[in-house]
Amino acid sequence: MKTPLSWLQLTHEKVRLLVAIAGICFADFLMFMQLGFRDALFDSAVILNEAIDGEIFLLSPQSDALIAMKSFSSRPLYAALGVEGVKSVTPIYLDFAIWKNPVNRKTRSILVLGFNPSKNIFNLPGINEENLAKIKLQDVVIFDELSRPEFGPIPELFQAGKTVKTEVGDRAVEVQGLFSLGTSFAADSNIFTSDLNFLRIFPQREKGIIDIGVIKLAPDADLEAVLNTLREKIAAGDVIVLSKEEYIEREKKYWQNGTAIGFIFALGTGMGFVVGTVIVYQILYTDVADHLPEYATLKAMGYTNNYLLGVVFQEAIILALIGFIPGFALSVFFYLNAASATGLPMIMTVSRAGTVLILTVGMCAISGSVAVGKLRAADPADIF
Template sequence: MNALTRPAPAFGPAPDLEPALLPWAPERMGEAPPPAPAGAPARRRFGPVEALWLPLRLAWRQLRFEKARLASAIAGVMFACVLVFMQLGFRAALFESATALLSAMRADIFLMHPMTIVSFKPEPLPRLRASQALALPEVAAAVPVYLTQATWRNPATGVRRAMQLVGFDTEAGVMDIPGLAPLTEALKRPDTMAFDIRSRPEFGPVARLLGERGPFEVQLGHRMMEVVGLIEIGPSFGADGNVVMSELNFRRVVKERLPSQVDLVAIKLHPGADRDAAMARLRAILPPDVMVLSQPQLVQHERSYWETATPIGFIFMFGSLMGLVVGMVIVYQILFSDIASHLREYATLKAMGYSNLYLGKVVLGAALLLAVLGFVPGFAISVLLYDVVGKGTFLPLGMDAARGFGVFGMIFGMCGLAGLLAMRKLRDANPADMF
């Protein structure tokens, strides 16, 4: 059956073996390399695409094979993704709503007392500063702004609730608020005000009443005031609703307030004036009881109060971090058990000549695939939740590209880190233990 036709191998040239077909590399032995057989693959490295594609494909095939494990891994990543999106969304929404009032005030430059830390507890500054600012030729106009809170009686139920009042010279055109421009004429009349349509619904169906009956009276403080129109500001931490009125009407409502004590000064520059230069000059000429801010700086000042003086920022960062940690643990567990249950196969691959680097790429590839597979549904769910939750809480929840990419980066990093941790398990796949 197995009678050998050739003699038992002996030392000496084996006549039936062509040198060109020697399966090992003669060039290593100092012999002349044989002519390469036609079509033989040249000894070269993989292209970068193939070097990444092949391990990634192996990772995908392995993930795909165990559907239940893949589903739980994707669910884990998705969970982390949604958690982080919601935390960051709430955080941004709270900061945004905290600064809603100041964000709605549009003017070139603002003056504020340096001891004012947050807009609903303003430190007054002398009204004189507004006139002093006019000393600069580039300043076109400067108007004082009064802020306070007073109770508003719900026109439907009669329940009273604290309302933010903003009083300034609405005719001067120095400060704009969304929706204010068409109302300037109406606001000139005594005892009129504009109601913030985005105020919480507890203030009553003002928009509907206004549509049905036209301007109507509401008790604000101890005075009956007429709602003549709607503006758009949005509730903030300090106040659930806002009304805007002329400076004169403000004084009628808040009688105890000294007109000489203002809370903000809004400044309008001549067209074409350099704002930064004007701000520098204002700082130079005005006494130190005034802080000169641009509108973004004013908003940032308010925002930094909520970020640093309250635990809000920390709470949400902590929540995001927890989401990432939980997601990482889930991904790590999945990858780890994947490796642990396939140690023999990984060891076989090593024995076949696959390097640790290659297998590391497989594990990392699996982690990053999970990142993508979990992020996509997580993103979709988050967009949906933003919509639902935003409508329920009146928080300005919205997805923007920066947050989308940012969270994707976090999820990618989370999965990558889990992959790197799981990779250590590959060391246990020792092919020497296979025999």
């Protein structure tokens, strides 16, 4: 093996190397956090959509996301019952109301979801026969135990056996059960109740004017065929027919494109990238500038320009790799903390780690290619 000049050059000056690693680590951390929050937003935004047990969804064409729902008549939903392959249909009412914290009386906006409790249509922990039976009672709701603390210590009070009474909108309600959904950028807390209770909380809402129509298919039904039939038969101007996949995609797309959130996080990631590029450039440039006579000597000895370019690029790649490791570790640690602090589902995924690693290498490669411009100054004829 030939003398590994790039490695020796980098490791010779320990302080500079540490600064470089810290810089890259910081840049990687920034990118990881931005991408992590962005993905957590998109993941959390569709937890509810994913939890609904159905294959086909009816929506108003003007409904883009859970926070921007337009109600529609449930008539086409019931019409769908006549299509072959459809097993059952369930209307869902959804709206936001003001929740009063029963302890300190402060108010916050909460997502209220109403459905017919005779049938369980959610795959969520806590939505079970027992809780469904409870919400059949008048003015009884079940509360999301993963809510933000500002909504009050409801789970603690409930588990301590106390009766939790508060107001939602102008209606007095009682919490008689807990379930787990989690916060999203749309809602910091959720309550589920029966369709009848929903209409009590929102007296201005009409029965039969729903927000989501859920269609469950028979086990042997062909999804594509039913989708096509439904689109032909009932998709008029006031309702669209989506598969579950399309429904989730529509929700994600809203957050990605319809709001500034996707852009903001992309911008944050970009800033991490730029900061990293500048730091690595600074390190590589100083390295080249400090060793100019030595590099010129190598050229005088007969080393080619490409060899020296290679040395600088190797340094860039080495920096990228060794800077990535602490950046990754730090981010995993902060993901765990951020997840518990925000209630957002933040986990390190292989694809995100891969993305950031590629960005890091790209970052260092860009810095390297700018820094090698200085190598042209390493002309032995000018130095001696």
